[in-house]
Amino acid sequence: MKFIDEATIDIVAGNGGAGCASFRREKFIPFGGPDGGDGGRGGSIYAVADSNLNTLIDYRYARRHEARNGEAGRGSDCYGAASEDVILRMxxxxxxxxxxxxxxxxELLEPGEKILLAKxxxxxxxxxxxxxxxNRAxxxxxxxxxxxxxKVKLELRVLADVGLLGQPNAGKSTLITAVSNARPKIADYPFTTLHPNLGxxxxxxEKSFVVADIPGLIEGAAEGAGLGHQFLRHLQRTRLLLHVVDLAPFDPAVDPVAEAKAIVNELKKYDQELHDKPRWLVLNKLDMVPEDERAKRVKxxxxxxxxxxxxxxxxALTREGCQPLIHAIYDHVATAHKVHVEADPRFPDGKPAAELDEAAEQKA
Incomplete structure (x- = not known):
């Protein structure tokens, strides 16, 4: 399925039905009172977060979403029916x-979350x-x-704990394939990855985390070089960035240090907050470097x-060193997920008396 992360749509809620002016007319009842009912409510439009969807392609072609109007009221105390709401799954x-x-x-961040867009x-x-x-008549x-x-704009930012950052052909797709269940396209030419992949x-x-692989960045991305900054928004919700660097480039004239600095500069141009996120350095493709030269090249x-x-x-190809990296990432993500609980003012030290007694017994 084609990955679409932006779309613009029109949403129109339904109008309410008109009220009715009517009077009761029956045989042998000369003065029947008013019996005109109220109109029905128009349909509203809601957005619902669906964990089974990962693209906005449904809204690339269906640009207009309208709810039906409510029914008008009728005589004999008949109220108009309310129209059904329209649910947009995103x-x-x-x-x-x-x-x-x-x-x-x-902002839909929880599966099943329902938000009113148009009443x-x-x-x-x-x-x-x-x-x-x-006033009897x-x-x-x-x-x-x-x-x-x-008229609303839909923008998708994938929810991931870790984001992979690096030049094209740095081995990001190979890394996410080695450590997760994702199977992105892998080839020996630049910009093999054309859209974000989640693994x-x-x-x-009961211990897991989500990794996002985005297309590679090159110097000049702010001016539109390569795929530009088009997919960097998908890293803004991550808790950790892995800067993947190719230590064994095909071209001997390419300097990995210069490429790494260019990536960081592009990140800073795009968003200072994204630049300030925790970032780890992952030196990849050590299998291409002779063992006696690895330590010297890394240093x-x-x-x-x-x-x-x-x-x-x-x-990433031989999966050497991947397990320590995975465990370190999980420890970092698990620590970031912990919620700080404020002390309860009703109890000393923020703990109930029962917990304090248990702590005292353990110390004794």
Whole structure:
């Protein structure tokens, strides 16, 4: 299925039905009272996060979504029927923006989350609604309220714990294939990956995290070189970035340090917050380097790159060094997932008395 992460659609909620002005007419009842019912409510439009979807391709071609109007009220105390709501199913991680004001209407982050995008109009009042003790034959009725109409922009940002960053052919797709269940296209030419790929890495029972592989960046991406910054938005929700560097490029004239610095500069041009995320250095393709030269080449790279963060030496093809990397990533992600619980002011030290007694017994 084609990967689409942007779409613009029109949404129109239904109008409310008009109220009815009617009077009861029966044989031998000369003065029947008002019996005009209210109009029905127009259909609303909702967005629902669906974990089974991973692209916005459904909205690339279906650009307009309208809900039906509510039915008008009728005589004999008949109220108009409300129209059914329209449910738009979208991938988890979709951001819905108002195209005119550029304000965020909704951000779908949980599977099954339901957000109102456009409210249907309320139905109008029939003359039965205006009956009082002094106004026994009202002829007033009101039309239904119009439904909301908007032009919205849908933007998908995949939900992943870890993002892979690097030049084309650095081995990102091979790495995600080696550690997860993802099977992206792998070939020996640049820009093999044309859209983000997600892979679930199983560390152990009930221990896993999600990795996102995006197309490679090159110098000048801010000016549109290569695929530009088109897919960098998918890394903005990650907790950790893995900067994958090819230590054995095909062209001997290519300097891995210069390429690594170019990637970091492009990241900074795109978004400072993304640049400031935790970033680890992953030196790949060590199987292409003779064993007696590996330590020297790694040390030279780190010295010239002036890197002081975590460094992992791997070969994604032979899976050498991948297991320590996986366990380190899981520990980092699990720590980031922990929620800080504030102390409860009702108890000393933020703990109930029962827990304090148990702690005292253990110390004794």
């Amino acid at each position: 991938p988890v991680g979709t951001i819905v923006r108002d195209l005119e004001t550029d304000t965020v209407i909704a 249907g109009g309320d139905g109008g009042f029939g003359n039965l609604h205006f009956k009082t003790s002094t 009202p002829r007033q009725k009101t039309p239904g309220w119009p439904g909301e109409a908007k 679930v890495v199983r560390v152990g029972p 030279d790279f780190i010295k010239r790159y002036k890197w002081k963060g975590p460094v992992f030496e791997i070969s």
